[in-house]
Amino acid sequence: MAGPVAFFAVFFAYPVVAIVGRGLEIDGVWQFGRISEVLGRPDIQRVLWFTIWQALASTALTLLIALPGAYVFARLAFPGKRLLRAVVTVPFVLPTVVVGTAFLALLGRGGLLDELWGVRLDTTVWAILLAHVFFNYAVVVRIVGGLWSQLDPRQEEAARVLGAGRFAAWRRVTLPALAPAVAAAALMVFLFTFTSFGVVQILGGPTFATLEVEIYRQTAQLLDLRTAAVLTLLQFAAVGAILAVHARTVRRRETALKLVDPARTARRPRGPGQWALLGGVLATILVLVLAPLGVLVERSFDGPGGYGFGYYRALASSDASGGVFLVPPIDAVWNSLRYALVATAIALAVGGLAATALTRKAGRLVRGFDALLMLPLGVSAVTVGFGFLITLDRPPLDLRGSWILVPLAQALVGVPFVVRIMLPVLRAVDERLREAAAVLGASPLRVWREVDLPLVRRALLIAAGFAFAVSLGEFGATVFLARPDNPTLPVAVARLLGRPGELNYGQAMALSTILMVVCAAALLVLERIRADRNSGEF
Amino acid sequence: MALLRLEGVTVRFGARAALDSVDLEIAEHEIVCVLGPSGSGKSTLLRIVAGLQAADAGRVLLAGADQAGVPVHRRGVGLMFQDHQLFPQRDVGGNVAFGLRMHGSGRTEQARRVDELLELVGLPAAQRRAVASLSGGEQQRVALARALAPEPRLLMLDEPLGQLDRGLRERLVVELRGLFGRLGTTVLAVTHDQGEAFALADRVVVMRDGRIAQAGTPLEVWERPASEFVARFLGFDNVVAATVCGGAADTVWGKIPVPEGSPQGERKVLVRPAGVRLADASDGLPCTVEGRTFRGNHVAVQLRPCDGPRLEAECSLRDAPEEGAQVGVVFAAADVVVLDPAG
Numbered sequence: 001m002a003g004p005v006a007f008f009a010v011f012f013a014y015p016v017v018a019i020v021g022r023g024l025e026i027d028g029v030w031q032f033g034r035i036s037e038v039l040g041r042p043d044i045q046r047v048l049w050f051t052i053w054q055a056l057a058s059t060a061l062t063l064l065i066a067l068p069g070a071y072v073f074a075r076l077a078f079p080g081k082r083l084l085r086a087v088v089t090v091p092f093v094l095p096t097v098v099v100g101t102a103f104l105a106l107l108g109r110g111g112l113l114d115e116l117w118g119v120r121l122d123t124t125v126w127a128i129l130l131a132h133v134f135f136n137y138a139v140v141v142r143i144v145g146g147l148w149s150q151l152d153p154r155q156e157e158a159a160r161v162l163g164a165g166r167f168a169a170w171r172r173v174t175l176p177a178l179a180p181a182v183a184a185a186a187l188m189v190f191l192f193t194f195t196s197f198g199v200v201q202i203l204g205g206p207t208f209a210t211l212e213v214e215i216y217r218q219t220a221q222l223l224d225l226r227t228a229a230v231l232t233l234l235q236f237a238a239v240g241a242i243l244a245v246h247a248r249t250v251r252r253r254e255t256a257l258k259l260v261d262p263a264r265t266a267r268r269p270r271g272p273g274q275w276a277l278l279g280g281v282l283a284t285i286l287v288l289v290l291a292p293l294g295v296l297v298e299r300s301f302d303g304p305g306g307y308g309f310g311y312y313r314a315l316a317s318s319d320a321s322g323g324v325f326l327v328p329p330i331d332a333v334w335n336s337l338r339y340a341l342v343a344t345a346i347a348l349a350v351g352g353l354a355a356t357a358l359t360r361k362a363g364r365l366v367r368g369f370d371a372l373l374m375l376p377l378g379v380s381a382v383t384v385g386f387g388f389l390i391t392l393d394r395p396p397l398d399l400r401g402s403w404i405l406v407p408l409a410q411a412l413v414g415v416p417f418v419v420r421i422m423l424p425v426l427r428a429v430d431e432r433l434r435e436a437a438a439v440l441g442a443s444p445l446r447v448w449r450e451v452d453l454p455l456v457r458r459a460l461l462i463a464a465g466f467a468f469a470v471s472l473g474e475f476g477a478t479v480f481l482a483r484p485d486n487p488t489l490p491v492a493v494a495r496l497l498g499r500p501g502e503l504n505y506g507q508a509m510a511l512s513t514i515l516m517v518v519c520a521a522a523l524l525v526l527e528r529i530r531a532d533r534n535s536g537e538f
Numbered sequence: 539m540a541l542l543r544l545e546g547v548t549v550r551f552g553a554r555a556a557l558d559s560v561d562l563e564i565a566e567h568e569i570v571c572v573l574g575p576s577g578s579g580k581s582t583l584l585r586i587v588a589g590l591q592a593a594d595a596g597r598v599l600l601a602g603a604d605q606a607g608v609p610v611h612r613r614g615v616g617l618m619f620q621d622h623q624l625f626p627q628r629d630v631g632g633n634v635a636f637g638l639r640m641h642g643s644g645r646t647e648q649a650r651r652v653d654e655l656l657e658l659v660g661l662p663a664a665q666r667r668a669v670a671s672l673s674g675g676e677q678q679r680v681a682l683a684r685a686l687a688p689e690p691r692l693l694m695l696d697e698p699l700g701q702l703d704r705g706l707r708e709r710l711v712v713e714l715r716g717l718f719g720r721l722g723t724t725v726l727a728v729t730h731d732q733g734e735a736f737a738l739a740d741r742v743v744v745m746r747d748g749r750i751a752q753a754g755t756p757l758e759v760w761e762r763p764a765s766e767f768v769a770r771f772l773g774f775d776n777v778v779a780a781t782v783c784g785g786a787a788d789t790v791w792g793k794i795p796v797p798e799g800s801p802q803g804e805r806k807v808l809v810r811p812a813g814v815r816l817a818d819a820s821d822g823l824p825c826t827v828e829g830r831t832f833r834g835n836h837v838a839v840q841l842r843p844c845d846g847p848r849l850e851a852e853c854s855l856r857d858a859p860e861e862g863a864q865v866g867v868v869f870a871a872a873d874v875v876v877l878d879p880a881g
Binding site: 440 | 588590609610611612613614615616617619621623625626627628636637640641684685687688
């Protein structure tokens with residue numbers, strides 16, 4: 001447990017504390033009076049209120065739309081399921097800026113809906129909510145569906161035999177078993193939407209702003225570090241409170257589940273109800289996930305001279321971008337992959353160690369650590385990135401200009417995913433299996449390798465996928481840390497979008513499409529590995 | 539020297555003592571069965587020896603060496619769990635070979651031992667089968683093979699046959715005893731089933747509330763239960779308070795003859811059902827027949843005497859009286875045991 005604690009102390013707590021200190025400490029005196037002063041401002045209160053209610057609404061909407069999806073992916077077998085599961089995860093790894101732009105192209109002026117029916121949503125809150133659902137659909141499907149597919153259907157059958165109706169059996173048996181996963185997924189969605197940045201920045205216009213957007217505005221535009229520091233603290237406190245509540249409710253409900261092989265729980269749909277559900281979910285995915293992605297791809301080919309690869313060809317030369325980059329934009333692909341791989345390795349090591357420690361030990365201190373691990377999700381990425389710059393540039397830890405800064409910051413966001421995904425599964429492993437291995441002569445390390453690892457391999461792969469994906473799409477912190485000659489994909493996209501001109505816009509679309517394809521490919525490989533391992537065992 | 543020796547081992551869960559100053563010795567090649575109701579501390583005893591649980595007081599010695607601070611995987615004992623705990627992600631061969639791998643055996647050696655052990659437990663050529671496809675009895679055999687594979691100096695079994703059906707259980711007990719005898723395995727088993735314990739063990743240890751209530755050969759325990767608790771646990775319910783004086787005990791059932799040399803004074807007396815002889819209604823203690831239970835080779839007859847607790851008698855099918863009949867009861871001294879007043 002010492003490893004993860006040290007990692008978080010150095011690469012998370014230290015930079016964040018330092019930057020908050022910059023804002024609140026004047027001449028060696030902490031100015032806590034600033035806090036109430038800033039909070040008393042009506043514009044700040046308006047931001048706070050909007051942040052909370054849009055996050056609640058987004059979470060509710062996402063659960064409503066995605067839970068049937070989780071069921072379909074967990075329990076129904078249909079052709080193309082693996083491909084589709086990879087596809088719905090793609091939005092999650094897209095840079096927020098790209099998602100915002102894609103929704104603008106779909107719902108905004110001159111967008112697809114405007115052209116077809118004259119409907120425009122870009123000035124309403126619906127655009128933001130829909131973009132949030134687009135983003136987080138995969139979170140619910142993966143977290144809830146992942147557990148659902150491993151729940152033994154015979155438990156529900158036992159309840160049916162005992163006289164429970166179909167719905168009662170689900171409500172009394174499956175739902176309580178799923179509750180920790182649903183709570184974890186809902187918490188994640190709430191955190192992401194609470195701290196939403198890129199989407200609100202683009203779709204919210206001047207009317208709507210979340211705390212994170214306001215922090216960015218205060219830091220980067222108004223250079224008001226004080227107000228930004230107070231808002232950072234506020235976001236921190238709010239996230240801390242949510243996590244504390246979450247830790248208490250989830251812990252109470254996490255029970256030892258009997259997990260089975262997911263391949264045996266999925267069946268071909270039977271009866272009109274299941275077919276209708278499958279159809280509904282597929283239609284939802286088509287409208288909500290594929291349409292925005294489709295618009296994105298369409299725009300990347302839609303050059304001035306008609307459809308073609310013009311924008312893609314432009315990516316390979318550094319001149320075509322008009323000096324936005326020192327290197328051809330296509331180099332960003334390799335940078336991103338390299339960074340994301342390193343970040344995934346770090347996140348798996350730190351998160352895996354932390355999750356194992358949390359499984360083996362109990363007590364108040366451990367519970368506190370559990371909640372602490374989630375904090376990086378809630379702390380403004382802008383703050384972390386900026387904090388890295390001002391703290392890790394001098395001895396004892398001088399990483400200035402080192403490439404490792406980027407994967408470190410990205411891993412920070414990946415660790416909570418790894419822990420959240422691994423923990424429920426690790427806790428569900430029967431302790432006596434570990435004891436059986438120990439009695440047969442396995443050392444504690446060997447027990448982990450021989451008992452835990454094979455049982456959680458699936459969860460580990462899912463965790464790796466998530467860590468890789470968020471690392472690839474991370475923007476808020478990376479934008480501060482990536483060197484101009486080594487941009488990542490999201491940074492390159494944002495820079496291109498920030499430039500006027502059709503060529504830059506088209507290149508941004510092309511680069512986003514590449515990012516999307518890379519993610520989809522990575523996720524597909526992951527699904528493939530997973531399937532191979534399963535079929536190899538049975 | 540004893541292979542296993544417990545000295546004053548105590549384990550507390552909160553205020554309750556799961557084990558209360560337990561002393562126990564097991565010699566090499568001995569099969570000892572710990573018998574007791576659930577919650578008597580049997581399983582805790584095994585966990586202490588395996589090192590899965592730390593003792594609050596006392597010492598555990600294996601072959602004379604104190605095991606304090608020796609981690610589970612270095613103790614060289616085997617433990618078969620109550621519900622087997624086979625590794626679900628491995629096939630049968632993988633489960634059996636697990637301990638061998640942990641001890642660094644080579645591949646060919648592993649394969650040879652796995653073949654040998656599966657042959658031994660009656661599942662030849664089952665190596666590639668999935669654990670989930672096994673029946674309860676087969677899982678049991680695989681668990682046994684897995685526990686035996688690393689040749690533990692002490693094999694511990696937790697309710698080894700608990701979940702199996704009766705016929706299989708009775709057959710397996712005989713098989714196990716023969717197997718352990720052939721291999722010379724030292725065994726410490728726990729069970730709540732007296733039939734299992736008596737059939738399997740060289741020596742039986744009866745536990746109650748974390749303490750040892752009686753220890754001895756199955757015959758000794760069966761013939762001379764030390765206390766009312768042990769007697770009742772063995773299924774003997776004909777227990778009554780008595781004043782023993784010379785060769786007879788004075789009870790609410792009248793005078794009962796006791797064996798020579800029985801302890802004297804205020805005692806509890808047990809009459810085994812075989813010692814309750816039915817006679818004409820005019821002879822001995824008058825009773826009413828309340829019920830009859832068919833037990834295969836005999837019939838258990840429940841009797842209500844005019845005074846005192848109910849009596850159970852054992853008689854042949856032909857001699858069993860009808861329900862509601864009036865009978866007289868006389869007692870045979872050979873099946874009477876004067877119990878220790880402490881229990």
